[in-house]
Amino acid sequence: MSLQYRAAVLHEVKAPLRIETVTAAALKPTDVLVKVKAAGLCHTDLEVIEGSLRNPLPIVLGHEAAGVVEAVGPLARGVKKGDHVVLSWNPHCGHCFYCDRDLPILCETYLGEGPKARAFDGESRGSLGNGAELQQLMYLGAFGEYCIVADQQAIPVPAEMPFDRACLIGCGVMTGVGAALNLGAIAHGDTVMVIGCGAVGLAAVQGARLAGAGAILAADLNPAKLALAASMGATHTVEATKEDPVAAAKAITGNRGADVILEAAGSPAAFRLTAEAVRPGGHIIWLGKVDVQQDVAFRWGALMQEKRIRRVSYGNARPRRDFPLLARAYLDGSLKLDEMISRRIALEEINDGFAALKRGETIRSVVMFD
Ligand SMILES: NC(=O)c1ccc[n+]([C@@H]2O[C@H](COP(=O)([O-])OP(=O)(O)OC[C@H]3O[C@@H](n4cnc5c(N)ncnc54)[C@H](O)[C@@H]3O)[C@@H](O)[C@H]2O)c1
Ligand SMILES: [Zn+2]
Ligand SMILES: [Zn+2]
Numbered sequence: 001m002s003l004q005y006r007a008a009v010l011h012e013v014k015a016p017l018r019i020e021t022v023t024a025a026a027l028k029p030t031d032v033l034v035k036v037k038a039a040g041l042c043h044t045d046l047e048v049i050e051g052s053l054r055n056p057l058p059i060v061l062g063h064e065a066a067g068v069v070e071a072v073g074p075l076a077r078g079v080k081k082g083d084h085v086v087l088s089w090n091p092h093c094g095h096c097f098y099c100d101r102d103l104p105i106l107c108e109t110y111l112g113e114g115p116k117a118r119a120f121d122g123e124s125r126g127s128l129g130n131g132a133e134l135q136q137l138m139y140l141g142a143f144g145e146y147c148i149v150a151d152q153q154a155i156p157v158p159a160e161m162p163f164d165r166a167c168l169i170g171c172g173v174m175t176g177v178g179a180a181l182n183l184g185a186i187a188h189g190d191t192v193m194v195i196g197c198g199a200v201g202l203a204a205v206q207g208a209r210l211a212g213a214g215a216i217l218a219a220d221l222n223p224a225k226l227a228l229a230a231s232m233g234a235t236h237t238v239e240a241t242k243e244d245p246v247a248a249a250k251a252i253t254g255n256r257g258a259d260v261i262l263e264a265a266g267s268p269a270a271f272r273l274t275a276e277a278v279r280p281g282g283h284i285i286w287l288g289k290v291d292v293q294q295d296v297a298f299r300w301g302a303l304m305q306e307k308r309i310r311r312v313s314y315g316n317a318r319p320r321r322d323f324p325l326l327a328r329a330y331l332d333g334s335l336k337l338d339e340m341i342s343r344r345i346a347l348e349e350i351n352d353g354f355a356a357l358k359r360g361e362t363i364r365s366v367v368m369f370d
Contacts, residue, residue, distance in 0.1 A: 002026070003033070007126070007144025008350045009134065011058045013051035016351045022060070022126045022134060022144060029075035031125070032154045034085060037163035039142040040064035040364045041353045042171050043198065043266060044289075048137060049354060052291040055117045058128065059135040062142030062367075063089045064171035066163045069154060076151035078320070084161065085154040086170045086327070087147075088319035089138035091120060105313045114138070120150060143350060145369050155319045157327040164344060164366045165337040169326045171314075172199030172364065173337065175287055176264060178315015178322060180207025185260050185283035185308075189214035193249050193258040194234070195273055196265025197225040199340055199364050200287055202232055204262045206335055207315075209233030213260075215252055219245040219273075220265075222360055232336050249277040256280070263288050268296045280305035285312055344368050 003024040008017040027033055045061040047053035069083045079085060092099050092107035099107050109120055117135035118124050124133035125148040126141070134141070141147050157166055176199070186192055192208040194201050197220040208216045209232070218229035219238040226237035238248045249258045257279035263270050266288030274284045275298050284307060290296065303309070315322075329335035342362035345353050353365035 003146065005145035006347060007060045007141070008062070008347055009058050009060055009128070010049060013049065017049070017061070017143070019348055021129060023129075024146060024148060025123070025125045025127070027071060027073045027148065028119075028121065029073040030077070030151045031073045031148050032069055032076055032079055032151050033071040033146060033148055034067040034087065034154055035070045035146055036065050036067040036142050036144060036369050038066050038167040038369070039367045040167050040170075040172065040199070041350070041357055041367070043357065044171070045137070046354055046357055047289075055115070055137060056135050058132060059117055059137055060126065060141035060144055060147070061137045062144070063138040063140045064167055065140065065142030065147070066157075066166035066170065070146070072151065079151055079154045079156055083154070083156040084159045084163070084166070086157050086166050086323045087140055087142060087149060088153045088155055088170065088317070088323070089140055090314055090317060090319065091139050091150045091153050104318075143347065143367060155323040157324055158331065160331060161327045164341055164368060165330060166327060167366060168199065168337055168340055168364060169323055172340075173203045173326060173335070174317050174319070174322060175315045176200045176203025177207035177210070177326060177335070178317050179262055179285050179287055179312050180204050180211050182316035182322075183285065183310065183312065185285060186211040186213055187259070188212040190259040191215045191217070191249070191253050193217040193219065193245070193261045193277055194229070195219045195245065195261065195263050195270045196267070196288060197229045198264065201262070201264035202228060202340060202363065204264055204287070205229050205232050205234050210329070210334065217245070217248055217252070217258065219248070225363070228339055228363065231339060245273055246277045253279065258282060260285065266290060268294070271296050272298055275299070275302035275307065278307055280307065282307060284309040286310070287312060340364050341366050
């Protein structure tokens with residue numbers, strides 16, 4: 001008898017997710033069956049629902065999750081039944097042009113197979129009652145009671161790590177903290193600015209603190225998010241509807257601009273701001289995204305003067321190295337995650353959760369499974 005479980009399925013863009021019974025496929029030799037315990041609602045899932053990030057349908061979304069390993073295929077390595085795991089959305093082949101150049105996020109198989117939203121072998125790992133094969137977002141599809149992933153995507157973390165906080169490490173926290181810590185852009189004492197203080201931006205603020213930044217300016221449209229940023233290490237907050245972030249960055253740097261600026265808002269206005277608010281020779285790191293077909297405008301002069309611009313996915317993550325480190329940073333108190341969870345919700349409440357994210361009311365709603 002095949003395993004059956006409940007999952008939230010997207011059948012059409014801009015329509016609500018439907019809770020349905022999914023039948024799991026048989027495990028392939030290197031597959032891992034994970035009982036999902038907690039899954040965060042990220043802006044990227046919302047982009048698929050809204051249609052600005054195109055994926056084949058029907059699909060199970062959810063790519064920020066933690067759970068317990070229920071079963072492993074006979075050739076699965078690095079993980080065993082019973083392990084508590086955080087899931088990575090960047091499986092990679094390990095031997096292509098980009099993997100050899102230490103850029104697993106550009107892995108040819110990862111990027112080549114990604115748009116199919118299935119596993120690396122191109123096969124679906126779940127189906128609906130009518131036999132329709134399901135896609136799984138970012139090789140995961142974690143808005144269900146179970147998901148089947150490749151062994152390298154299930155990263156063991158200490159068992160004392162609570163699942164609701166552990167799941168955040170899988171996307172938002174890794175992306176923001178990693179961008180601040182893994183790129184070597186932030187020097188001790190630097191002035192760092194973060195634009196956009198959702199989960200990714202709040203993680204970037206914390207990454208800047210951990211990297212030893214001297215001043216950390218956080219900008220957002222929403223004062224509640226700025227209050228959180230201040231509690232996580234921002235030394236200055238800028239309410240972008242009332243105050244000009246560029247002027248704020250220049251005011252504390254002798255009119256130079258920030259040494260490093262991270263964009264985590266996903267808005268053309270914020271991308272444009274980064275170029276204006278960074279100093280000559282400074283680092284601009286873009287984490288947010290807009291529809292890939294959309295233009296973003298810059299003032300040419302703002303891009304000149306040796307500015308270094310980098311668009312970074314997943315914070316240069318090496319999940320097997322970074323996830324346990326981030327979990328330990330939470331457990332020793334240096335990484336704050338409790339405050340990032342705005343709501344704990346049931347799977348049935350997932351559409352309300354996305355509506356709240358769209359309205360900007362939440363940092364993270366986390367779906368809890370028992
Ligand atoms: N690079 C990656 O690997 C990666 C991973 C996850 C998410 N993302 C992207 O990062 C972005 C942030 O994700 P999130 O889940 O934190 O989203 P979120 O919606 O929770 O947060 C975005 C924040 O930006 C603020 N904002 C919007 N426009 C602004 C502006 N003009 N100036 C200042 N603040 C502004 C919003 O008020 C909100 O607080 C999204 O674009 C998402 O797609 C990227
Ligand atoms: Zn995400
Ligand atoms: Zn590769």
